[in-house]
Amino acid sequence: MQSPIQRDTPTSVFLLTNAPRYQRHQPEQTLLYQLVEQYYPAFLQHQAAEDRSLPDYVQQEFTDFLRCGRLEHGFLRVRCESCHHEKLVAFSCKRRGFCPSCGARRMAEIAALLVDEVFPVRPIRQWVLTVPFPLRFLFAAYPELMSKVLGIVTRATSTHLARQSGFTKRAAPTGAVTLIQRFGSALNLNIHFHMLFLDGVYAQDTSGRYYFRRTGPPTVEQLHLLLHVISERVARFLERRGILERDEGNSYLTLEGLEEDPLQDIHSHSVTYRVAIGPQKGRKVFTLQTIPPQPQPATDNARVAKLNGFSLHAGVAAHAHQREKLERLCRYIARPAIAERRLSLTSTGKVRYELKTPFRNGTTHVIFEPLDFIARLAALVPKPRVNLTRFHGVFAPNSKHRALITPAGRGKGSKKVSKDRDGCSFTERHASMTWAQRLKRVFNIDIEVCEQCQGPVKVIACVEDPVAIRQILDHMKSKELADQQARPPPGRAPPQLGLFDA
Numbered sequence: 001m002q003s004p005i006q007r008d009t010p011t012s013v014f015l016l017t018n019a020p021r022y023q024r025h026q027p028e029q030t031l032l033y034q035l036v037e038q039y040y041p042a043f044l045q046h047q048a049a050e051d052r053s054l055p056d057y058v059q060q061e062f063t064d065f066l067r068c069g070r071l072e073h074g075f076l077r078v079r080c081e082s083c084h085h086e087k088l089v090a091f092s093c094k095r096r097g098f099c100p101s102c103g104a105r106r107m108a109e110i111a112a113l114l115v116d117e118v119f120p121v122r123p124i125r126q127w128v129l130t131v132p133f134p135l136r137f138l139f140a141a142y143p144e145l146m147s148k149v150l151g152i153v154t155r156a157t158s159t160h161l162a163r164q165s166g167f168t169k170r171a172a173p174t175g176a177v178t179l180i181q182r183f184g185s186a187l188n189l190n191i192h193f194h195m196l197f198l199d200g201v202y203a204q205d206t207s208g209r210y211y212f213r214r215t216g217p218p219t220v221e222q223l224h225l226l227l228h229v230i231s232e233r234v235a236r237f238l239e240r241r242g243i244l245e246r247d248e249g250n251s252y253l254t255l256e257g258l259e260e261d262p263l264q265d266i267h268s269h270s271v272t273y274r275v276a277i278g279p280q281k282g283r284k285v286f287t288l289q290t291i292p293p294q295p296q297p298a299t300d301n302a303r304v305a306k307l308n309g310f311s312l313h314a315g316v317a318a319h320a321h322q323r324e325k326l327e328r329l330c331r332y333i334a335r336p337a338i339a340e341r342r343l344s345l346t347s348t349g350k351v352r353y354e355l356k357t358p359f360r361n362g363t364t365h366v367i368f369e370p371l372d373f374i375a376r377l378a379a380l381v382p383k384p385r386v387n388l389t390r391f392h393g394v395f396a397p398n399s400k401h402r403a404l405i406t407p408a409g410r411g412k413g414s415k416k417v418s419k420d421r422d423g424c425s426f427t428e429r430h431a432s433m434t435w436a437q438r439l440k441r442v443f444n445i446d447i448e449v450c451e452q453c454q455g456p457v458k459v460i461a462c463v464e465d466p467v468a469i470r471q472i473l474d475h476m477k478s479k480e481l482a483d484q485q486a487r488p489p490p491g492r493a494p495p496q497l498g499l500f501d502a
Contacts, residue, residue: 024090025101027069031343032100035351035370036377037066043374046277054378055262061097061381068093069101071473074464082455088472096388097381103336110389111330114177114196115323117408118395122212123199124326125317126333127176129153129230130192132309134253136271138243139191140182140379141261143386145243150178150193152233154392157197160226164215165201172201172213173401175394179330182380182388183337185356186285186366189270189379194333199317202394202401210401218314223305227312263379270379277371285372288352288365337380 027033040062047053067073069090076089092102131139131149139146154176155169162169176197184190200214218226235251238244245254261267269276273285303315318326342354351373358364368376382388394401402411448457463469 024088025069027101030340031345032098032338032340033066035373036062039370039374040066043277043371043378046371052265053262057384058097058263058378058381061095062377064093064095065097065099067091068095068099072469074462074469076459077461077463078457079460080450080453080455080457083450083453085450085452088476095381098337098377100336100338100340103338107331107334107336110179110334111327114330115327117410118177118391118406119196119326120405120407121320121323123214123317123320124196124329125199125217125314126329127157127195127197128192128311128313129195130190130311133271135234135309136189136191137264137267138253140189140267140271141264142258143383145238145241146180146191147390148237149234150180150390152237153193153230154178154195156226156230156233157195158393160218160222161197161215162201164218164222165203165213167201167203172203173394173399174198174201175396175399175401175405176392177395178390178392179333180388180390181333182382186273187338187353187368187373187376187380188273189267196330196333198394202405210404217317218303220303220305223303223312223314224307227305227307227310230312231308231310266375266379270376275369275372276375276379278369280369286367287363288367289362290364 028037044054044059069092071088071090074091076091077086078089079086092105093099094102096102096106135149139149157176158174159169161174162172165172174197176195179194179196180191181194182189182191198212199216200212202210203213204210235244235246238253239246243253243255243258245252266276269282275281275283275285304311304313306312316329318329339356342356344352344354346352346367349370351368351370353366353368355364355366391397393399394405396402398412400412403409449455450457463472
């Protein structure tokens with residue numbers, strides 16, 4: 001049966017005249033919004049029928065997503081001071097799960113923060129660590145264990161960089177920023193680490209001053225050795241915590257002593273690419289293969305190592321002068337979980353999602369039942385108060401080197417001190433980018449300038465009262481209707497002479 005959801009394209013487009021112009025995003029016309037609006041209540045009923053319920057933070061994620069970008073739930077009034085042209089700006093949900101709009105906002109802000117205020121003008125290399133399926137499930141349910149494992153990984157990598165430079169880790173510190181990514185290209189739960197390391201260390205000369213010494217790219221043999229060290233240390237840590245049991249040739253996780261996670265069933269199906277809801281529960285997700293499988297690439301020239309379900313890749317780097325490339329890399333890592341342009345419906349009403357790049361077996365699309373698609377979205381929601389951006393080494397907040405190395409100069413021992421109105425001193429702190437600054441940084445759109453007269457624009461009101469919201473929106477609709485009725489009809493072509501007219 002044909003799904004009642006309309007296949008409308010998003011209206012969040014940017015019109016190009018002499019300069020890019022802003023046009024309000026209308027989420028209610030996107031396919032993702034329509035899917036959640038229609039099938040999320042049925043998903044809750046299905047969970048209740050099986051005597052299960054979603055955690056409060058996941059339910060809040062869906063509720064806020066349905067309010068994100070909707071003028072009916074509040075907005076800002078923005079007016080030009082010259083020509084008095086007005087526009088309305090809807091509020092965002094600011095959630096971290098699957099909202100594409102808020103994900104894009106966070107992506108732009110994280111990338112700008114790292115490039116402008118954290119990373120010095122030094123070469124940066126990306127190290128990507130993926131873990132076996134059981135650890136992905138473990139990290140999703142118990143983020144405190146993920147933090148411990150991440151510490152093991154960054155310490156091992158820092159030690160490797162120091163030794164390659166001929167120093168010890170204590171004598172030659174390095175730094176890294178880890179962006180924890182929770183999703184795979186098939187909307188599966190895939191927790192893995194994107195670590196942006198300085199491609200070198202800071203060593204001391206004879207006078208005690210620090211200088212940067214580059215280490216260069218690792219070889220395949222070095223990656224295999226490092227990955228072996230990481231996997232062994234992670235296994236020993238989990239054994240000490242009583243979570244991992246190893247016998248002759250086998251190892252398995254035991255969750256004894258750990259609190260049961262209410263999303264355990266949804267997480268496990270998402271991690272293993274299986275259907276979580278419906279009569280096909282437990283089976284592999286349906287896929288489309290439209291190209292022949294690609295041959296396995298040779299790993300002799302690729303900087304990648306694989307061992308026991310772990311994978312370590314270090315083939316992407318940005319030179320010191322490639323700041324634009326570094327910012328693009330940061331945006332790619334911090335991108336939202338869902339790309340709306342790759343989401344569509346089949347003729348039978350199923351959800352089809354196109355992969356960013358085809359799998360090696362030729363898979364280009366994954367197909368979900370609508371309720372199973374909602375379960376995929378629920379699995380992508382992180383637990384509250386779990387920081388997905390971590391700073392290590394010289395970039396850590398408590399590092400004595402951070403104020404000296406980072407462009408912002410903030411941190412322990414910082415000399416950037418300002419005074420407030422009362423004359424009291426305080427250390428300068430990072431201020432988040434405004435909505436206008438993000439648009440200008442990413443899309444070259446200056447929302448602080450009127451698009452009609454190029455005059456200055458300012459916020460004149462924050463409207464949250466339901467009665468005022470209804471009155472303003474009704475007035476806008478009636479005004480728009482009146483403008484359409486007053487608009488003259490399009491001109492007609494001149495009459496043509498008939499074949500038999502004189």
